[in-house]
Amino acid sequence: MSLDKIVSISGKPGLYHLRAQTRSGFIAESLTDGKKIPVGLRHNVSVLSEISIYTLDGEEPLREVFAKISEKEDGGKAIDHKVSKDELEAYFFDVLPNFDEDRVYASDIKKVIQWYNLLQANDLIESQTEEVADAAKSDEEE
Incomplete structure (x- = not known):
């Protein structure tokens, strides 16, 4: 499953x-508890495939950040998103050393790690890692 069908809905916890x-x-459908909810036009919805993290060189798509976390954790769970701000930033520096500290806040890092752990718990990360590898391979062939 790609990130094209996974969304974050403002005002609602988790991913859908x-x-x-x-x-x-x-x-x-909630990835946390499986409950289905109607989402109308009044909700702010963010599709995960459209989200990027600011870096000093530009922007890094969220699927690539997830792939780097997965690589660091050997496909396992990342650190808990409830750890201190300093621990979150240190962890994120290991994953994405060139992220823009002025534009990426601790709350953003917390959300990325929370989303990664939720996707990993639902076995959706492995497919993301394969998609990133396929995209990189096709870029090299061109």
Whole structure:
């Protein structure tokens, strides 16, 4: 499953998988508890495939950040997102050494790690790592 169908909904905890489209929005299923909720046009929805992290060189797509975390953790779970700000930043420096400290806040790092752990718990990270490897391979061939 790609990140194209995984969304974050403002005001709602966790991540959701888009299940069906309705006339006034869509139905989303929580990755945490499996409950389905209707999502209307009044909700702010962010598709994970469209999110990037600011770096000193530009922007790094979230799927590549997830792949780097997965590589660092050998496909396992990352650190707990509830650790201190300093621990979060130190961990993120190991994963993405050139992230822009002025534009990427501790709350952003916390959210990325929380999302990674949620995707990893639902066995969605391995497919993301393969997609990044395939994309890198096709870039090299061109």
